[in-house]
Amino acid sequence: MKKPIQKAEDNVNQLKKLNSEYEKTKKALEKTNKFLLNILESSSSISIISTDLEQNILYWNPGSENIFEYKSSEIVGRHKIDIIYSGKNTIKRANQIRKHIIKTKKGAVCELRQVTKTGRQLWSKMTLTPRLDEKGNVIGILGIGEDITEHKQADKELYQTMKRLKKTLEGIIHATEKIIETRDPYTAGHQRRVASLAKAIASNMGLDENTVEGIYMVGVIHDLGKISVPAEILSMPRRLTNAELALIRTHPQTGYDIFKPIDFPWPVAEIVLQHHERLDGSGYPNRLEGDEIMLEARILAVADVVEAMASHRPYRAAFSLKRALGEIEQNKDILYDSKVVESCLDLFNNKKFKFSATREVSPLIGG
Ligand SMILES: [Fe+2]
The missing domain is CATH 3.30.450.20 (PAS domain)
Known part of the structure; x- marks a missing residue:
């Protein structure tokens, strides 16, 4: 057993040790405080x-x-x-x-x-x-x-510039539509109706606002490439020959070549190029398959087929809407994207979608 004096010495040593640790901690804290204060003040x-x-x-x-x-x-x-x-x-x-x-x-x-x-x-x-x-x-x-403040101002100016640019591009699209209408009112009316259906399909699928807007814009001008096809072929009151069909089938590529140099906020040229492609690779011009075809083009394809079938042609009366919808349902997952088809059927069957009342005669096979 330790003697009382020894025990007291131990306690003093212990206290000294604690005191020294306290001093060290206090110094470290003061250093940290000084450091933090420096940051605040500088x-x-x-x-x-x-x-x-x-x-x-x-x-x-x-x-x-x-x-x-x-x-x-x-x-x-x-x-x-x-x-x-x-x-x-x-x-x-x-x-x-x-x-x-x-x-x-x-x-x-x-x-x-x-x-x-x-x-x-x-x-x-x-x-x-x-x-x-x-x-x-x-x-x-x-x-x-x-x-x-400067970032906010720059953001505001950028937003205004973007808005103006978008307006200019919309102007180009509407001017293009007018050019088509002057030469071929049938195609112009077809494009406007396809655009409104494609927009409704995209919106019904829950796509974002910008994509929906882009799909509408492309819909309005998607057949511009037909300006390279002689007008008499476009309004031929009989079935087209293979040579005439081949000529018409160049229109996605022609449209692509026209739009490619323009930097639209949407992939306009690519969608135009792909709007006659089919899931199973049977479409044109590049026989793309499945996901190789952009979603926007898959939407446009379905709207295009439904509108074209439900419209009058110079050589035949319009098929019923029922038959047009039957065509896309029957070829769901074969030619057409199943989600797009379902969205389109839902619009007509449950959401009372209707083409606009002013329907012009559409003369073309396959839109
Ligand atoms: Fe087309």
């Missing part, structure tokens, strides 16, 4: 703001001074955070975000409209995180913000 383009639960500003770094033009001394402890929010709506939104953070104890990223001391408006991307006490209660919010 961020001149990032605003770092700390608030309490009443939204009073507790900390305001030099980055915030640069961005919002208020000195730390004139704002800390004197103003609430809503001084930098622009307009009632932003204040309302910021309040909702703040409440959500306090309730969930989870951070949030948001873009807010803000205003500087001199009234300059800006957009800020804010990362907001809850500040917690040692028991885990939220005692305030730390916000780290970046001025994204």
